[in-house]
Amino acid sequence: MVDGVGVGFVGNINVKSAYAHSFGALPDETKYVDPWATGADMRKNLNEVLAKGLAQMKALNTTAGGGGTAGYAMVPVYVDPRVVDTTRKETPLVELISRVTNQGMTAEYNKITAKGGAFVAAQDAALNETNDTYDRASEDIKFLYAVGRVTGQMQAAMPAYMLEGFQPAGGGLGTSTFGNVSVPNAKQLEVLMKARELRELEEDLIINGDDDDDANEFNGIVDLQSTTNQVDLGATALTLDDIDTAILYAIQDGGRPNLAVASPSVVKDIRKLYRDTYRYSPSDMAGGTLPFGIPAAIVLETQAGSVPVIFSRFMSDTSGAKQIFFLDMRWIEMRVLQDMTYEDLAHTNDSQKFMLKIYECLIMRNPAFNSFIDNIA
Numbered sequence: 001m002v003d004g005v006g007v008g009f010v011g012n013i014n015v016k017s018a019y020a021h022s023f024g025a026l027p028d029e030t031k032y033v034d035p036w037a038t039g040a041d042m043r044k045n046l047n048e049v050l051a052k053g054l055a056q057m058k059a060l061n062t063t064a065g066g067g068g069t070a071g072y073a074m075v076p077v078y079v080d081p082r083v084v085d086t087t088r089k090e091t092p093l094v095e096l097i098s099r100v101t102n103q104g105m106t107a108e109y110n111k112i113t114a115k116g117g118a119f120v121a122a123q124d125a126a127l128n129e130t131n132d133t134y135d136r137a138s139e140d141i142k143f144l145y146a147v148g149r150v151t152g153q154m155q156a157a158m159p160a161y162m163l164e165g166f167q168p169a170g171g172g173l174g175t176s177t178f179g180n181v182s183v184p185n186a187k188q189l190e191v192l193m194k195a196r197e198l199r200e201l202e203e204d205l206i207i208n209g210d211d212d213d214d215a216n217e218f219n220g221i222v223d224l225q226s227t228t229n230q231v232d233l234g235a236t237a238l239t240l241d242d243i244d245t246a247i248l249y250a251i252q253d254g255g256r257p258n259l260a261v262a263s264p265s266v267v268k269d270i271r272k273l274y275r276d277t278y279r280y281s282p283s284d285m286a287g288g289t290l291p292f293g294i295p296a297a298i299v300l301e302t303q304a305g306s307v308p309v310i311f312s313r314f315m316s317d318t319s320g321a322k323q324i325f326f327l328d329m330r331w332i333e334m335r336v337l338q339d340m341t342y343e344d345l346a347h348t349n350d351s352q353k354f355m356l357k358i359y360e361c362l363i364m365r366n367p368a369f370n371s372f373i374d375n376i377a
Contacts, residue, residue: 026042081159081160081161081162082161082162082164082180083161083162083163083164083183083189084164084165085163085164085165085193085196088165088196088200089200089203089313089314090313091199091200091202091203092203092290092310092312093203093206093207093261093312094199094202094203094206096259096290096329097206097329097332097333097334097362098329098332098333098334099333099334099336099339100333100334100335100336101335101336102141102335102336102337102360103337104141104337105140105141105337106138106139106140106141107138107139107140107141107335107361107363108136108137108138109136109137109138109363109365110134110135110136110137111134111135111137111365111366112132112133112134112135113133113134113135114132114133115130115132115133116129116130116131116132117130118130137363137365139218139219139335139361139362139363140211140218140361141218141335141337141359141360141361142205142211142216142217142218142359142360142361143216143357143358143359144198144201144202144205144357144358144359144360145198145355145356145357146194146195146197146198146201146355146356146357147194147345147353147354147355147356148190148191148193148194148353148354148355148356149190149351149352149353149354150186150187150190150351150352151350151351152350152351152352153350154186155185155186155187155352157186158185158186158189160182160183160184160185161182161183161189162180162181162182162183163180163181163182163183163189163192163193164180165180187352190354191342191354191356194354194355194356195340195356198340198356198357198358202358202360203312203314204314205217205218205220205362206220206221206334206362207220207221207222207261207312207314207315208220208222208314209223209362210222210223211223218360218361218362219361219362220362221261221325221327221332221362221364222323224362224364224367225325225364225367225370225372226367228367228368228370228371229246229249229250229253229367229368229370229371229372230371230372230373230374231245231246231249231371231372231373231374232374232375233373233374233375233376233377234375235319235320235375235376235377236376236377237269237376237377238266238269238270238273238324238373238376238377239273240273240274240277242373243270243300243302243324243373244302244303246324246326246371246372246373247300247302247303247304247307247326247371248303249371250304250326250328250368250369250370250371251303251304253368253369254366254368254369255304255328255331255366255368255369255370255371256304256305256328256369257302257304257307257326257327257328257369257370257371258304258305258307258327258328258329258330259290259307259308259310259326259327259329260300260307260308260309260310260324260325260326260327261309261310261311261312261315261324261325261327262309262310262311262312262315262322262323262324262325263311263312263315263316263317263322263323263324263376264311264312264313264315264317265317265322266311266322266323266324266376267297267298267309267310267311269376270298270300270309270324271297271298274298290308290310296308296309296310297309297310297311304326307326309324319377320375320376320377321375321376322375322376322377323372323373323374323375323376324372324373324376325370325371325372326370326371326372327370328369328370331364331365331366331369332362332363332364332365333362333363333365334360334361334362335360335361335362335363336358336359336360337359337360338357338358338359338360339358339360340356340357340358341356341357341358342354342355342356343355343356343357
């Protein structure tokens, strides 16, 4: 017994084991460093003994120190600084429709609905005037809002991120439509997200708005076009003849469509028709880049000339209710009393509340310049 513990122990220390970890098989009382007499230094060899001993010890691993949120306490959690909006929808019509300033609470415009007509007459015949017919059209300006709030704690704690993907143009972001945007704090992230929401609402209303369903909405393309120049397929499949017929309707009424907007699956149907009928390859179908910055899915060669086709994610893809609109964009406008504007709201607690707003409506000066195919299977 040594110190009352056991042979080879001092207190609770195993003396033999401690000696072996440092000196291996060297005999006791060996002079392993002698700088004066022999100059011997065996510490290099002893390092090998130490390394061998450490290899036998338990390693520091990722489970040491207790559990953390997604790892362990000694290993920090590294969050990717890039944020992707999985709910985003592109808003091409917001960018492709002309935006025109508007004074007052209604968008008023005049149109000629009938001409008295010129005529031929005999020499020195009586010359009687003919009367043209004018009409006034009016659309109410409507009010779009997106409201956000950020607490002081979130503002202080959140690091900078990079918001990826499509950006809402006209939101004061100073970037291209498809560029990534740096958001250095929580407030800017919230403002950017509300700008996206406002643009998506605007795009939805441009297509589907109906003040009969909701008096706060402005009327969109579907409502304004109504049944004018409609080719109703009654839940049957689309053909190229249907496209030619619809374009013809617009031409006969004085229009010249220069953009087609369709349900996503209608674009797929048209691409298949062109491949099967004309043996077009995908590269032959590719269209030029539109002002919005995206390529057309296909370009139709029609009586009205080249008509690029884009799809809208806000249009129905339900079989039997799909649509494609052929639009003469020269006569379609967003009339804007106030474009996207930021405004702080009341500061009543430890948070910052704000709103983004737009005052506007859509006008279609003459639906007869357009046409559409409805109820596609």
